[in-house]
Amino acid sequence: MSIEVLTAEHVAFRYAGTPVLHDVSLRVEAASMVVVTGANGSGKSTLLHLLAGVEEPTSGSIRRRTGCRLALLPQRTSGIDALPLTVAECVQIGRFTPWRRLGRSDRAAVATIMERLDLGPLAHRRLRELSGGQRQRALLAQTLVQVADIYVLDEPTVALDAASRLHVHELLAERVRAGAAVIFASHDTTDATLADRTVRLAGITGGTLLAT
Known part of the structure; x- marks a missing residue:
């Protein structure tokens, strides 16, 4: 039986009075992958932030299944570059909890995801020293090392070469096979x-953003 982990109904959002999204509805089930497409400015990042709970809709509702753990990869992460983090430290943040230290299983998960995304040679490099593709792999590792029921990723393969995109595709498929829901914009x-399933944000028509 399919289990719904996230539901959005008739969601709208305004930013500084300007309509960004209007009447967007979708249902996301466990062990499924949903991609959000659309032109630049169509509201993809806004929709993901709403689904992840970073923003609240102007109208409509978003419900996440009680107890669901959610991991988010936002598109704009400039704030983290201001921190003197190495790649390894960045990835470890994904396993951090305020009530315990990282254990053996956490360190093993970090080592595995770094190997899968070819980050081992970069472990001691600072994030600010990396190329765009290297930095994206580090942030992906931080997101995918988390144990989550829902993964929300904004443009996860941007700036990646073909080999790295394939590795990311494999990792996302593995999360789905393990029972997680994956939602990403691309x-x-x-x-x-x-x-x-694909959700296409069609853009502004008569001042309104439509989802198809």
């Missing part, structure tokens, strides 16, 4: 072919 048509 312009990449290859990314979109992975999804069980």
